Amino acid sequence: MLLLENPVLQRELLTNLRANSAFVLLLLYQVVLGLVLLVAYPSGQRVDLSSDPSAARQLVDFFFLGQYVLASLMAPTFAAGAISGEKERKTYEMLLASPLRPWAIVIGKMVASLTHLVVLIIASLPIIMLALPLGGVSVYEVWGAYLWLMISIVLFGSIGLACSCRFQRTSSSLVVSYLVILPIVIVGAIFWRALESSGSLRLNIATLILPPIYLTISWVLCAWTARRLLYPPDVGSEGKDVVDLEEESKHAIGMIIQRDQFPDRLFAPPRRTALMKDSANPVYDKEIHAELFSQGTLMLRLVIQISMLLAIPLMAFFLFIFPWHCPWYLCYVLVFNILVAPVFSAGALTSERERQTLELLLTTVLQPWQILWGKLLAGFRVSYVLTMFLMWPMVLAFLLAMGRFGSNWLAVLTFFAIVLIAAIFNSLSALLCSTLCKKTSTALLASYSVLIVLYFLPVAAWFIATNLVDAGPYLGVLKLVGAMSPLMAVFWVPLDANIHENLAEGGAIGDWKLVCLYIASTLLAIAGMLAVVATLLRNRWGMTGR
Known part of the structure; x- marks a missing residue:
C-alpha cells in the first residue's frame, strides 16, 4: 500500500511525468549540461591525460556542485506544494477522510514529488562519465558524489513536505523550505570544495557519515508529517482562512x-x-x-x-x-x-x-x-x-x-x-x-x-x-x-x-x-x-x- 498500490503515488506520477513540461525540462537540462561539457572539453587532436588532471577534477566538481545547488532549488518547488496544494484546492479533508494511512500519503507525496528530479539527476550520469577519461577523478568519487546528491534530495524533499503540511499556503511553505535548506547547501558546498584535494576522505564522509545523518533527519520529518496528518489540527480549513493576529501573538x-x-x-x-x-x-x-x-x-x-x-x-x-x-x-x-x-x-x-x-x-x-x-x-x-x-x-x-x-x-x-x-x-x-x-x-x-x-x-x-x-x-x-x-x-x-x-x-x-x-x-x-x-x-x- 505504501508504494505498489498507492493511489496518491500513482495519481501524482501520472500527472507530473506525463506533462509536456517534464519532457521539455529534461531536454533543456541535458542540452545545457552537454554544452558545458562541449565548451570545457579539450579541443586538441592529442590530449595528455597525465599533464594536468586538475582540470577534469574541477570540471566534475563544477558539474556536481551545480546539480547540488539546482537540486536544492528544485526539490522544494516539487514538494512544498504537495499538501498545502490540497488545502488551497479544498481537497485536504477529502484526502484525510480516505482509507489511506498517513504514512501512505506521506510516502506517496514524497516519492511523486522527487521522482522527476531524480530522473534529471540520473540522466546526467552519461555526460559526467565523458569527463572521466581526462583523469584526475575516479569513478568511485563520481558514484559517491551522486549517492550524497540523492540522499540530499531526499532530505530537501522531506523538509519541503513538512513545511507543506505545516502551512496553509504553498508560497509560505516554499520560502520557509528555502531558508531552512539554504544553510545546508552552503555548508555542503564548503565541505565539498574544502576537501577537494582529499578525495578519499571526502568520499568516506559523503558515503559513510552523511547518508545516515540525512536519512535519520528525513525519517523524523516524515514521521512528524504523518503524525500531523493522523491528528490534524487544521481540519476545517475554510474556517481557518483568516488568523486572528492578536490571538496568535499571545x-x-x-x-x-x-x-x-x-x-x-x-x-x-x-x-x-x-x-x-x-x-x-x-x-x-x-x-x-x-x-x-x-x-x-x-x-x-x-x-x-x-x-x-x-x-x-x-x-x-x-x-x-x-x-x-x-x-x-x-x-x-x-x-x-x-x-x-x-x-x-x-x-x-x-x-x-x-x-x-x-x-x-x-x-x-x-x-x-x-x-x-x-x-x-x-x-x-x-x-x-x-x-x-x-x-x-x-x-x-x-x-x-x-x-x-x-x-x-x-x-x-x-x-x-x-x-x-x-x-x-x-x-x-x-x-x-x-x-x-x-x-x-x-x-x-x-x-x-x-x-x-x-x-x-x-x-x-x-x-x-x-x-x-x-x-x-x-x-x-x-x-x-x-x-x-x-x-x-x-x-x-x-x-x-x-x-x-x-x-x-x-x-x-x-x-x-x-x-x-x-x-x-x-x-x-x-x-x-x-x-x-x-x-x-x-x-x-x-x-x-x-
Missing part, C-alpha cells in the same frame, strides 16, 4: 511581531482604525493590511529568525574579519531577496483568479495603473524591508572599521543601490509572471526560473571561462554579460586599495563602467516590464483607460 513562541512599533510596522503596518482617505490606493490598502497577513505571521517570524541566524557568521567573516570580501555577503543578501520577493508578488493576480474575484476587481472604477502599483508596492514593501534587515551590518561595518574601509562610502552607497534595483526587478518580474500565469504555483516556478537564468547563468559562464577553459579573448564579452547579474555586479564595484589589494593581486579589479551598465540595463528592463504589465491589464482583460 501563543507565539520566540519573536513576536508588534505591528504598532518600529521596525515591525515597516513591513507589517497596524490595522487601520479610521476610514480610508480619498487619495489612498484601495488595492494597496487591502493587500498590506489584510491579504499578506491573513494567514498569520508565523512565516514572517521564521523568515526573519532563520535569515538573521545565518547572516551572523557571514557578516562577521565577510564584513569585519576580511572586509575585502564584502561582496560575498552582498551575494547572500541578494539570494535572500531572490527567494523572498516572488513569494509576496507572484500571487498578486493569480490569487484573484483562484478566489474568482478577478472579475470583481476589473469591474471597479480603479484604473490599471492603480491596480498595478497597489499590487507591486504591497509585495515589494514587505520583501524589501526584510532584505534591509540584512543590509544594516554594511553601515555598521563602514562606521566601525573606518581605518580599513577608508573612503569607500561611495562603494557602500552603490551596494545599497544594487540591492534596491535588484529587489525592484525581482518583485516586478514575479508580478509579470503572476499576470501571465493562471496559478500561483506556476507563477512562483516561472519567477524562480527566470531569476535563476538571469542571475546564475552569467556566474556559471564566468567560472567556466576563468577556471576550465582558456577564454582570454572572450573575457571582455563575459564581463559585459556578467554585469547584467547583480551577483557579479557587486564584485565590479571598485574599493580602495587599502582593503582591495588582496583582490587586486588576484586579478579581480573593479570597474565603474560595468556597475553603471548593470544599473542602466536593469532600470531599462524594469521600465519595459512595467509597460508590459500595464498593457496586459489594459488590453488583455478589456481594461481601457478612462
